[in-house]
Amino acid sequence: xxxxxxxxxxxxxxxxxxxxxxxxxxxxxxxxxxxxxxxxxxxxxxxxxxxxxxxxxxxxxxxxxxxxxxxxxxxxxxxxxxxxxxxxxxxxxxxxxxxxxxxxxxxxxxxxxxxxxxxxxxxxxxxxxxxxxxxxxxxxxxxxxxxxxxxxxxxxxxxxxxxxxxxxxxxxxxxxxxxxxxxxxxxxxxxxxxxxxxxxxxxxxxxxxxxxxxxxxxxxxxxxxxxxxxxxxxxxxxxxxxxxxxxxxxxxxxxxxxxxxxxxxxxxxx
Numbered sequence: 001x002x003x004x005x006x007x008x009x010x011x012x013x014x015x016x017x018x019x020x021x022x023x024x025x026x027x028x029x030x031x032x033x034x035x036x037x038x039x040x041x042x043x044x045x046x047x048x049x050x051x052x053x054x055x056x057x058x059x060x061x062x063x064x065x066x067x068x069x070x071x072x073x074x075x076x077x078x079x080x081x082x083x084x085x086x087x088x089x090x091x092x093x094x095x096x097x098x099x100x101x102x103x104x105x106x107x108x109x110x111x112x113x114x115x116x117x118x119x120x121x122x123x124x125x126x127x128x129x130x131x132x133x134x135x136x137x138x139x140x141x142x143x144x145x146x147x148x149x150x151x152x153x154x155x156x157x158x159x160x161x162x163x164x165x166x167x168x169x170x171x172x173x174x175x176x177x178x179x180x181x182x183x184x185x186x187x188x189x190x191x192x193x194x195x196x197x198x199x200x201x202x203x204x205x206x207x208x209x210x211x212x213x214x215x216x217x218x219x220x221x222x223x224x225x226x227x228x229x230x231x232x233x234x235x236x237x238x239x240x241x242x243x244x245x246x247x248x249x250x251x252x253x254x255x256x257x258x259x260x261x262x263x264x265x266x267x268x269x270x
Contacts, residue, residue, distance in 0.1 A: 021055070023054050023055070023056060023122070023123060023126060024054065024055040024056055025105075026105055026106075026107050026126055026130070027054070027056045027105055027107050027108070027109060027122075027126055027182075028056060028057045028058070028059065028103035028104055028105045028107075028108050028109070029051060029054075029056050029057070029058045029059070029108075029109045029111055030058075030059045030060075030061070030096070030099035030100070030102075030103060030108060030109070030110055030111065031044070031047075031048075031058065031059065031060045031061070031099075031111050031112075031113060032061055032063070032090075032092050032095040032096050032099060032110075033060055033061065033062045033063075033069065033113055034062065034063060034064050034090040034092075035062070035064070035068035035069060037232055037233050039151075039230075039231065039232035039233060040113050040114065040232050041068065041069070042155055043113050043114040043151075043155070043230045043232060044060075044069075044113040044114075045072075046116075046154070046155045046158050046230065047111065047113060047114070047115065047116060047230075048060075048074070048075055048078060049075060049158070050116055050158050051111075052075040052076070052077055052078075053119070054119060054122065055077065056077060056109075057077060057079065057103075057104065057105075058075070058077050058078045058079070059078075059079050059081070059099055059102055059103065060074075060078055060079070060080045060081070061081045061082075061083060061095050061098065061099055061102075062080070062081070062082050062083070063082075063083040063084075063085040063090065063091075063095055064082075064084075064085060065084070065085070065086040067082045069082075070082060081102075083095070089199055089200040090200060091196070091199050091200070092198075092200075092204075093194035093195060093196045093197075093198050093199070093204055094194070094196050094199075096110055096193075096194045097193045097194045097196065100183070100185055100188070100189070100193060100194075103185060105185070106184055106185050106186060107126055107129050107130070107182060107183070107184060107185070108182065108183055108185050109122065109125075109138070109180065109181070109182045110180065110181055110182075110183070111179075111180045112178075112179050112180060112229075114179075114229055114230045114231075114232055115179040115180050115227055115228065115229050115230070116154070116158060116160060116163075116227070116228045116230070117138045117139050117160075117180060117225065117226075117227050117228070118160050118164075118225050120225070121138040121139055121222045121224075121225040122138045122182075124138070124222045124223070124225075125137065125138040125182045125220075125222055126182060128182075128220040128222075129182055129183070129184050132218055133184070133217075133218040133219060133220045134183060134184050134187040134188055134191060134212050134217035134218060134219065135181055135182070135183050135188070135208070135209065135212055135217070135218075135219045135220075136181070136182045136183075136219070136220045136221070136222075137177055137180070137181050137182075137219075137220070137221045137222065138180055138181075138182060138222060138225075138227070139179075139180070139221065139222055139225050139226055139227035140175075140221050140222050140223065140224050140225055140226065141170075141174075141175030141176055141177070141221050142170035142175075142176075142226040142227070143170055143171055143172060143176040143178070143179060143226070143227050143229060144163075144168045144169070144170055144171060144226050144227065144228050144229065145171040145229050145231075146163075146168075146228055146229060146230055146231055147231060148231045150231075151230045151231035154228070154230060155230065160228070163226075163228055164225075164226070168226070168228075170226065171229075175221065176205075176227075177205050177206065177208070177209045177219075177221075178205035179227050179229060180227060181208075187217060188212070190215075191211060191212050191215050191217060191268075192211065192268040194208070195207055195208070195211070195252070195256070197252050198249060198252065199249075200245065202249040203249060203250065203253045206253060206257075207252070207253045207256050207257070210256060210257045211256050211264065214256075214257075214259060214260070214261055214264050215261055215264060215265070216261060
């Protein structure tokens with residue numbers, strides 16, 4: 001899929017293989033995980049199988065009271081870590097920062113357990129990072145929520161060409177910035193990395209993008225290509241823990257977005 005041009009098949013294969021090799025050396029993919037339903041487990045299996053064709057190093061970190069994934073038969077490129085964490089709330093931002101430190105490349109992709117994007121989109125996002133962006137999204141901002149029935153079909157056969165041919169509508173009427181994103185690791189840590197004040201389900205995707213822009217760094221989306229989100233039930237990991245928790249997390253988002261660059265730098269230094 002990457003780098004395929006309308007020329008002889010031998011050159012198409014050579015271009016694709018060369019660009020896949022480049023991605024293998026340039027990119028690490030990381031997956032912070034807490035399994036709260038069987039659908040999430042199945043989704044993760046599908047996503048890892050689909051991305052395994054890139055040949056990139058993939059780091060899966062599961063944080064929970066007991067492991068739900070310890071007996072998985074992982075693809076060759078996957079390195080699995082379990083962290084014992086009995087908290088009822090999954091501190092995802094904390095574990096993303098740990099994964100960013102574990103990654104061995106300057107370009108790191110942070111993936112939800114339930115999202116599919118095309119190889120060419122990932123390649124384009126890596127290129128945006130290498131050209132100077134601090135965050136690049138491997139899709140055009142269109143976030144497609146697949147139905148339960150379509151997700152069952154896609155798990156059996158994750159055919160992105162078929163999904164593209166259906167011209168599915170984005171779930172939201174605006175450009176989104178969650179699900180999957182790539183960062184330049186050094187520049188992102190200069191921006192504070194993940195904001196660990198966001199604990200559990202929260203608006204950290206919006207905060208991340210706005211904070212990086214306020215600090216003068218570049219953010220980009222691919223020119224084309226949607227992101228496809230596989231269905232799962234919305235359990236404890238997919239909603240605010242309480243009204244007070246929701247209010248606190250929203251206040252943190254508004255606080256960050258209302259700061260100028262110098263105020264934000266001082267805030268991050270704390």
